[in-house]
Amino acid sequence: MLLKNYKTTFHKELSSLYDEHEIDSFFYIIVEKLNGLKRIDLALNPEKVLDGIHLKKWKSIVLDLKTQKPIQYILGETEFYGAPFLVNENTLIPRPETEELVELIIKQNPKSEIPPEPKVNGAKLNSKLKILDIGTGSGCIAISLAKNISNADVFAIDVSEEALVIAKMNAAINKTDVTFLLDNILKIVDLEQQFDIIVSNPPYVRNIEKAEIKPNVLAYEPHLALFVDDMDALLFYRKIGQLAKKNLNPNGKLYFEINQYLGKETVELLEDLGFKNVELKKDIYGNDRMISAIHSAMLQ
16 A cells, blocks of 8 residues: 555544644654654655555554544654653653743753852862753653753652653663652752752642643543642642752752743742742743742842
């Protein structure tokens, strides 16, 4: 069977569950993964034959798609900030909004901005920018920062041992050096070292917002990384903010991805904790999505 002809079958099989644009997107993602062809390659090779082995793999993927399993989990990989990342049901699928958070951090902390090398008794101290990613999941934030901010020591914490297995594999794939730590941020009293940047995309979806979540997300993505109790929706932000007060260097920066409905409340929380220059930023969809703040050297 010609691959271009199978595309029609592929659309028919999935048309009751997905719109045409989404099915097209699936098709070309799978073509590249299974057949090693980009969209332009297929256009230039319209007589490409789909052999029996590959046809069997395509049919298996279609069966998974019919259960609304995310294509990223079916293929076991995705792309984030221009780099490849492994994913599975123990990690959230990285979102474009999180790429925006990474972009914000990189823009505000470019490669040229390396802290000066302080000296004690004539000896240079470690001048690397120290970054901590809390709730790292697949490692997408930590690894992207390690790749794009030079002279940085990057650390990443997660409560899930299974997620850290994937994160470590992703660090190796992307040839980055990240120190991964298994711990529950809610139980940590002190991070026991100082950082220049702390970033987190913690659980922030309330149970009352589940109706807005797509069925495939509810069915397959880890609830531990998604949901927070309705009665204390800012639990993680409060805890991380408190730790940041202790463990951020003076004028160190704190970054969050946030619940779009709780922007004002999250800003007020950080201001009450003594952070300065607290800025709420919108994502490409116009939703409140990111917050940056600075640790005041005057407040401890």
